[in-house]
Amino acid sequence: NAGVTQTPKFQVLKTGQSMTLQCAQDMNHEYMSWYRQDPGMGLRLIHYSVGAGITDQGEVPNGYNVSRSTTEDFPLRLLSAAPSQTSVYFCASRDSTGNSPLHFGNGTRLTVT
């Protein structure tokens, strides 16, 4: 049981490049989400999904796309990276029981130069 797995752990991009952060969970959780962590700002919700085929925006969705084709996977796409997207990204999942705790992946540290 691996929990929530994020890849890659580190990534450096140049401005304008695109990439996908991968997230997979093996707990059969319906809910998945992406957060970004910036110094002094805690974690902020980017996008979330309550099940396959359903996604919605969080607090800071601009510049990011998501899709949920399977229960297990929830990739985050940066279409045209900007230095403001330099951050640590966390994927999380939980079951559908109301307000159950989030299980987090180990994070992806992204630097955009």
Place this chain on the structure above:
Amino acid sequence: AQKVTQAQTEISVVEKEDVTLDCVYETRDTTYYLFWYKQPPSGELVFLIRRNSFDEQNEISGRYSWNFQKSTSSFNFTITASQVVDSAVYFCALSEAGADSSYKLIFGSGTRLLVRP
């Protein structure tokens, strides 16, 4: 609107001291959930506790205890006899119970705790 405030940016204590991390929240809902997470230097986020708004009993787990007071909208976290391994960033978070709100966990900015030997 929801908001979580952790006014203490950084706290430094000597090992074996007791330390309290403050968390103040804002919400218009009567039903909500409060959480604490720990982020050690290795970077992962570890769930510590969840409390719902109808349960104001304090909770103790080993050296950790939590004091939930609805009257002051606070959910403070105390570590008794702190240890070096407690050094981490601690986040308080809030979610409301509504159909859409329950999917949005709002985090405070975190408190960095340094426990010196």
